[in-house]
Amino acid sequence: MPVIKQIRMVADLNKCLGCHTCTMACKTMWTDRNKGQMHMYWNNVETHPGKGYPKNYETHGGWFNVSDRAAIPLPDIKKGYGAPWEYDYDKVLKTEGGDASSSVLVPSPEPSGADAYASNWDEDVGEGEFPNSYYFYLPRICNHCTDPPCVDACPRQAVYKREEDGIVLVDQNRCRGYRYCVKGCPYKKIYYNPEQKIAQKCIFCYPRIEQHLGNFCASQCVGRIHFVGYAEDTGSNVYKLVNKWKVALRLHPEFKTEPNVFYIPPLSPPSYSPAGEAMENRRIPVEVLAELFGDTADQTPDQRIARIEEIFDIIQRERDKVAAGGSSELIDILIARRETDRFQV
Amino acid sequence: MVNPSPVVPSTTIPAAYVSGHIALDPGDPAWAQALETTINLTRRLNEAGARVFRLDEKTRSIKVKVLHNGNDIFFLCRWSENTASASVDDYPVFADAFALQFPLLTEDGIICMGSIDKPVNIIFWRADLSRPENVVAGGMGTPQTSPDAASQNIRHYQEWSNGMWKVIITRPMAAASENQVSFRRGANYIIAFANWRGGAYGERGGHKIVSEWHGLSIK
Numbered sequence: 077m078p079v080i081k082q083i084r085m086v087a088d089l090n091k092c093l094g095c096h097t098c099t100m101a102c103k104t105m106w107t108d109r110n111k112g113q114m115h116m117y118w119n120n121v122e123t124h125p126g127k128g129y130p131k132n133y134e135t136h137g138g139w140f141n142v143s144d145r146a147a148i149p150l151p152d153i154k155k156g157y158g159a160p161w162e163y164d165y166d167k168v169l170k171t172e173g174g175d176a177s178s179s180v181l182v183p184s185p186e187p188s189g190a191d192a193y194a195s196n197w198d199e200d201v202g203e204g205e206f207p208n209s210y211y212f213y214l215p216r217i218c219n220h221c222t223d224p225p226c227v228d229a230c231p232r233q234a235v236y237k238r239e240e241d242g243i244v245l246v247d248q249n250r251c252r253g254y255r256y257c258v259k260g261c262p263y264k265k266i267y268y269n270p271e272q273k274i275a276q277k278c279i280f281c282y283p284r285i286e287q288h289l290g291n292f293c294a295s296q297c298v299g300r301i302h303f304v305g306y307a308e309d310t311g312s313n314v315y316k317l318v319n320k321w322k323v324a325l326r327l328h329p330e331f332k333t334e335p336n337v338f339y340i341p342p343l344s345p346p347s348y349s350p351a352g353e354a355m356e357n358r359r360i361p362v363e364v365l366a367e368l369f370g371d372t373a374d375q376t377p378d379q380r381i382a383r384i385e386e387i388f389d390i391i392q393r394e395r396d397k398v399a400a401g402g403s404s405e406l407i408d409i410l411i412a413r414r415e416t417d418r419f420q421v
Numbered sequence: 422m423v424n425p426s427p428v429v430p431s432t433t434i435p436a437a438y439v440s441g442h443i444a445l446d447p448g449d450p451a452w453a454q455a456l457e458t459t460i461n462l463t464r465r466l467n468e469a470g471a472r473v474f475r476l477d478e479k480t481r482s483i484k485v486k487v488l489h490n491g492n493d494i495f496f497l498c499r500w501s502e503n504t505a506s507a508s509v510d511d512y513p514v515f516a517d518a519f520a521l522q523f524p525l526l527t528e529d530g531i532i533c534m535g536s537i538d539k540p541v542n543i544i545f546w547r548a549d550l551s552r553p554e555n556v557v558a559g560g561m562g563t564p565q566t567s568p569d570a571a572s573q574n575i576r577h578y579q580e581w582s583n584g585m586w587k588v589i590i591t592r593p594m595a596a597a598s599e600n601q602v603s604f605r606r607g608a609n610y611i612i613a614f615a616n617w618r619g620g621a622y623g624e625r626g627g628h629k630i631v632s633e634w635h636g637l638s639i640k
Contacts, residue, residue, distance in 0.1 A: 270512075
C-alpha cells in the first residue's frame with residue numbers, strides 16, 4: 077500500500093560521539109521490562125569497521141536472496157546478539173563494600189567461550205596501523221524501508237507499513253513467531269522475543285511522532301546528530317540534506333530495500349606519513365565508507381566513492397565559507413541550534 | 422483458487438464409542454477398542470522461504486486412533502521424529518508441531534487453510550505450548566487463534582520417546598462456541614492432518630507437510 081507521507085531520519089556521523097545515549101534511551105523506553113527483550117537493542121551503535129550487531133549481519137543477506145532464502149541464517153542469541161550479563165561490582169568496588177585488591181570484574185552469566193559476542197564486543201577496535209588507525213560509530217535503528225523486506229517475508233501480513241507515515245510495525249496479535257521477517261531484513265533490525273514467541277522491532281517511537289515529538293533515540297542524543305522529518309516536506313531539513321544538498325546516503329543501498337534512515341558520511345583527519353607529515357588521503361579510507369554507503373542499489377563502487385568525495389567537498393566548501401565569515405544554509409542545518417531544526421514532525 | 426469438487430475421502434477413520442471415563446493417557450485400556458489408521462502426508466505447500474519438499478522424504482505418515490465417550494472426543498496420534506524439539510527459545514530453534522483440520526461450517530472445504538466462504542477449524546499442537554490452540558482460518562495466511570476463551574478448551578498429553586511423538590488431543594464433542602466444529606454421533610466429517618518438523622528442518626507456518634482430506638465417522 078502506498079504511504080501518504082514517509083518519515084525519514086538523517087544521522088550526521090561527523091557528530092556521533094559513540095556515547096550510546098540513544099541506545100540507552102531506546103532500551104529504557106521500550107525493551108527493559110518485558111521478558112525476552114534483554115538481547116534486543118532496537119537502537120544500537122556499532123564501531124565500524126567491525127562485525128556489527130548481530131555479529132556479521134552484513135554478510136547474512138536478506139529477502140533479496142530470492143534464489144536461496146532457506147540459506148539465510150538466523151542468528152543465535154548468545155553468539156550473535158550477545159547474552160546480556162552483569163558484572164560483580166559489589167565484590168570488586170570498595171564503594172559497595174567489596175575488596176578493591178581483587179580488581180577483576182567477572183561477567184555473569186559467562187559469555188559463551190570462544191564464540192562470545194555482544195553488541196559492542198569490538199567497540200573502538202577499528203582497523204589500520206598507528207598513527208593511521210581509524211574507526212567511526214554507526215548508530216542504527218530500523219530503516220523503515222520504502223520497500224521493506226520484513227513485510228514481504230511475512231506470510232501472515234503481520235508486519236505492515238503504516239499508511240500515514242511509513243513506519244513499519246509488527247501486529248503483535250497476528251504474529252506467530254515464524255521469523256521469516258528476521259531472515260528477510262538484511263539489517264537484522266527485526267528481533268525475535270523467545271519468551272513472547274513473536275517478532276518485535278523499532279517502532280520509530282510512533283506515539284511520540286503522533287505528538288509531533290522526535291523519536292526518543294534522537295531526542296536524547298547529546299551530539300544532536302539526528303534530523304527527523306517527512307520525505308515529502310520540501311521545507312524539512314531531512315529533505316534539504318537528502319534531496320537539496322545531497323549530503324546524506326543510505327546504508328547498504330545494494331540490499332534493495334530503500335532505507336529511510338540516511339547518514340552523512342564521516343570526514344576524518346589526514347593520514348600521516350612515517351615522517352609524521354600530513355598526507356592527501358583521509359584517515360578513514362573512502363573505499364571503506366563506499367562499502368557501506370551509497371544512493372541507490374545500482375551504483376557501482378566507483379560511483380559510490382565519487383559521491384562520498386563529492387559530499388566531503390561540499391561540506392568542506394561550506395565549512396570554509398563559514399570560517400571566512402560567510403553564511404551557509406547547510407552548515408546552519410548541521411549545527412542544529414534548536415530542537416525545531418532537528419525535529420520537523 | 423478453484424472450487425474443489427466434493428471431497429470423496431479415500432480413507433475413513435472410525436471414532437469408536439467407549440462408555441465412561443477415558444483417561445488422558447495412551448495406556449488407557451479404552452484405546453484397545455480403537456482401530457489405528459495410517460495417514461500419509463504427501464502434500465507440500467509452496468511458500469516463500471520454504472523448501473518445496475525434500476527429495477529424501479517426500480512423504481511422512483501419522484498413525485491415528487480416535488475414540489469418544491459421547492461427551493469428549495480423543496485423538497491419539499503417533500509419528501516418527503528422530504530430532505524432537507519442544508523449544509522456540511532462540512532465533513534458529515523451532516518446535517515440532519502437528520495439526521488437525523475440519524471444515525467449520527460446510528461439509529467440504531479447501532485443504533489449504535479453507536477459504537473465506539468455507540472456513541476451517543484447526544486444532545494446533547506445538548511441543549512448546551502449554552495447550553493446543555483452537556484456530557480458525559479462512560484461507561492461506563489467515564489462521565487466528567480464536568479469541569474467545571470458551572473455545573480454548575483443548576487438553577492434551579504429549580510424550581516423545583524412542584524416536585516417536587505420541588500426542589493425545591481431546592475436547593468436548595459439542596462446540597464450545599461458533600469457532601469450533603461440533604462432533605455428533607452417527608455423523609461423518611472430513612479431517613486433514615499437518616506436520617511440522619520444527620527441530621529437524623525449521624518447519625513452521627506454511628512450511629509443512631499435509632495429508633489429503635480423510636473421512637471421520639463418529640460411531
